[in-house]
Amino acid sequence: MLKFDDQILGDAYCRHFERGPDDDTMVINMGPQHPSTHGVLRVVCELDGEYIKRAEPVLGYIHRMHEKMGETKTYWQFLPNMGRVDYLHAMGWAHTYVMAVEKLGGIEVPERAEYIRVIMTEMNRISSHLLWWGAYLLDLGAFTPIMYAFADREIMLDIMQDPTGSRLTYCYHRFGGVLKDLSPAVLESIRDWVKYQRERWPMYKDLVTDNVILRGRVENIGVIDKDMAIRYGATGPVARGSGINYDCRKNEPYSVYDRFDFDVPVHQEGDAFARYLVRVEEMEQSLRIIEQALDQIDKAEGKHIVKKAPKPTYKAPAGEVYMATEGARGKIGIHVASDGSKTPYRIKLRAPGYCNLSLFAELATGTILADAVSILGSIDLVIPEIDR
């Protein structure tokens, strides 16, 4: 029998599910193909009736060794991988990676490119949250919201397709800038979309947020207190829903985030509904950031989007660097160690979903199976990011 620390459940993923002779429990597998596991997560649950005695996430069904791949590919060649790590917030990951390499090599980024990066990353954050909003409610049994979320997201994707050329796994950031400039027509369409999206929030609130069925499913469910969130290293909306006022964009400003006026939504309750509210409010704040960036972009120095692009065979100077940014799911961290060759010596990715998922085993213990679904959804998991 393996021994494990009772304080931190869910860390020992290979614990045995051995039943005693008198146990009247049942072991079931939720996933890896279950729709509520948002990808290929397998959760082994030990049930006593409908109550969960033990729940353990099992990873490894989509592992593609991104970190190892980083050591075999050049800095340029590793760039499209970022869109595959977290396919819903590809821009956030690419932004972190290019910033890490720029920091390592001292590559200068034009001011206009910084604004473009911020606009696109924030739009991607909203599209990620919108999809979460729809998918979470789908988990809880409501089908209509996902259709509305997709309809709104579609408008945003059409706008983002113009400069990036893709609709999901964007490869838009470049070392020292971005791929393509935002034309005045695109900037204008973003302005129109911001106005449109603002008008949609009341509808979202009427349809879902105030709904008694949703409240019944998420209020006082999966309560994470502040200490627990810190103990497991939770970040992003999960931590902010537990009263931790931490946002990389505010606390460790990067890019041009220090030039914008926005609030960090924080809720003290720590339940699934608090996490829901944090994400919904975050979308509104992202719109504020986009609006301010649109106002400031024309005043940015120069019209360059890339000042001096490094070659595909770029050799970063020897050294190591760590870059952290705020992704849609929490703190994205990338550590790059270089030995001065064309390929990185070592790349380590810190995925926010991984730490947030480790909370699940403790949260789910003692709840009913239906609540486990609403807890799992409220953490907002993207399995490729966790499994890398």
Added chain:
Amino acid sequence: MKERKKLTFWETVKRQWSLVVGLKVTGKNYIKPQITTHYPRQTVDNISTFKGHVQLVGKPKQPDVAKCICCMLCVTSCPSSCIKVVKMKPPKEDPIPEAAAPKDMPDAAQPAKQAPPKAKAPKTPVKWTLDFNLCSLCGTCVEVCPVKSIEYSNDSYLAGYSRKDFEYDLLADLKERAAKMPAPAPKKAPKAVEKETAEQAEA
């Protein structure tokens, strides 16, 4: 298990009312026109900005010949190794012709044999294939191409029965596209010639 708290009458009414408000939203959306696209009867119109698979660009005067100079930058920069380019081989060297000098001449007096200059390999691809099954759509090949010989296609409605259907021979594809292109407009005669012809016609 959480305990249910007892609700007052007005709290119950308020909670029930939230369902009516939600239904109102659904009702409003129900009578709105449909926004879905009925593929394949309808297709979307924003394909021009879509980054499809890459295709070769022809020379302006010879649209069926690729601009590619076989520099292999696209091959080296590709993260998925999905591009294969084969360069045309240099022409075979002719054997060195026998010296015209008489045979009885001493060797020292014979003119020195000069090797002819090596023929340079033409910068033309004979094979340019893309395995679209592997492509990660990063667009690096298009960016690094020094002669702008690669561009994105707008081919987005892809379907096939096997993986081989997505292994494209882009040179053949370029020739096919060039054959379908409309014939170039006849060149306008220079002004001087025009005048002469006009004068001749008058005479």
